[in-house]
Amino acid sequence: VKKCSLTGRWVNDLGSNMTIMTMKSNGDFAGIYYTAVSATTKKIERSPLLGSQHQPYLLKQPTFGFTVHWTFSDSITVFTGQCFVDEDGKEVLKTMWLLRSHADKPIDDWKATLVGYNEFKRLE
Ligand SMILES: O=C(CCCC[C@@H]1SC[C@@H]2NC(=O)N[C@@H]21)Nc1ccc([N+](=O)[O-])cc1
Numbered sequence: 240v241k242k243c244s245l246t247g248r249w250v251n252d253l254g255s256n257m258t259i260m261t262m263k264s265n266g267d268f269a270g271i272y273y274t275a276v277s278a279t280t281k282k283i284e285r286s287p288l289l290g291s292q293h294q295p296y297l298l299k300q301p302t303f304g305f306t307v308h309w310t311f312s313d314s315i316t317v318f319t320g321q322c323f324v325d326e327d328g329k330e331v332l333k334t335m336w337l338l339r340s341h342a343d344k345p346i347d348d349w350k351a352t353l354v355g356y357n358e359f360k361r362l363e
Pocket residue numbers: 251253255274275276277278279309312314316336338339340355357
């Protein structure tokens with residue numbers, strides 16, 4: 240069965256969720272991300288994501304990447320990772336991300352990129 244095609248709904252360890260709605264034959268996809276947390280006091284809003292994955296029928300446990308363009312904050316996150324299928328047939332996305340926020344001037348660039356990791360499970 241075609242495991243690790245990323246279309247559908249996912250939730251991560253922070254409680255954020257994402258829905259991947261469109262998947263092209265070349266692996267390009269689009270969706271919506273709703274983060275459970277933010278580093279701004281602004282109201283959190285759904286934000287669009289664009290990404291690409293290797294095709295699960297060619298490569299088992301494919302790698303992928305996607306970018307979230309935050310609509311409520313002048314920042315961008317890029318996620319990259321791999322889909323794994325555990326012994327119970329459950330899909331897990333192991334990802335790392337870079338979160339780039341806006342810096343007022345070049346001297347502030349050093350503190351403008353956060354790095355972290357998230358694990359996503361499929362929401363049935
Ligand atoms: O807060 C934000 C935008 C939302 C980021 C959510 C992050 S993405 C990686 C992690 N996984 C998730 O599911 N959610 C978190 N941007 C922002 C705003 C201000 C500053 N700042 O330094 O002031 C930095 C980033």
